[in-house]
């Protein structure tokens with residue numbers, strides 16, 4: 001029987017976002033970013049287990065947002081190490097969705113799209129095709145243009161057969177931009193799932209206001 005776990009990576013320090021504390025602990029419509037992200041997975045009917053990967057300094061900060069299916073583990077010095085630590089805690093699933101805590105606008109529809117895609121492939125991840133012209137630049141001057149055809153903006157959750165992605169991470173030395181990079185280096189096939197423009201990664205200070213606008217729109221405000 002197929003069972004799905006989620007690994008929520010939340011061990012970063014959110015340097016680019018600024019603020020008095022790491023972005024995952026900053027408020028979004030009155031609740032920490034982490035609370036929004038966790039709630040989306042905890043309320044999804046097909047998620048059997050959740051592992052939250054926290055910075056060692058934050059190990060007690062998530063207690064108020066945990067439920068019976070949610071466990072905490074310490075992360076590592078880069079995202080890939082945090083993912084590995086999270087994967088090691090998964091013990092009640094055959095496949096796993098790996099998601100950035102910094103993407104709190106995740107919806108059940110997108111979670112379900114990734115889960116459904118895993119029925120026919122070892123990897124599946126959401127992305128949006130690049131629709132703008134692409135340049136290279138230096139010192140605020142355009143230095144060239146790039147062909148956008150075949151380029152995508154990757155999102156999370158990135159889903160995989162659990163044993164396959166564990167083997168891929170065990171075989172992958174060093175960091176990686178995402179888990180699709182690790183999976184493909186190991187030879188795994190990864191299907192592209194339609195992403196969601198609202199599934200932004202809170203990275204810069206201005207992203208909080210955009211996320212709040214989306215949240216308020218969902219609540220009909």
Ligand SMILES: Nc1ccn([C@@H]2O[C@H](COP(=O)(O)OP(=O)(O)OP(=O)(O)O)[C@@H](O)[C@H]2O)c(=O)n1
Pocket residue numbers: 009010011012013014015016017024053075076077078079080082083099100101102103201202203
């Ligand atoms: N050692 C790390 C680094 C990042 N992450 C997580 O990976 C996700 C995507 O990373 P990013 O947006 O870069 O978050 P930060 O590393 O916190 O941001 P910054 O690079 O601005 O410090 C985030 O949910 C972050 O918490 C993690 O779990 N462990």
Ligand SMILES: C[C@](O)(CO)[C@H](O)COP(=O)(O)O
Pocket residue numbers: 079100153154155156177178179201203
């Ligand atoms: C995993 C990711 O969100 C996919 O777009 C992205 O690679 C994270 O990048 P970051 O530099 O760790 O923010």
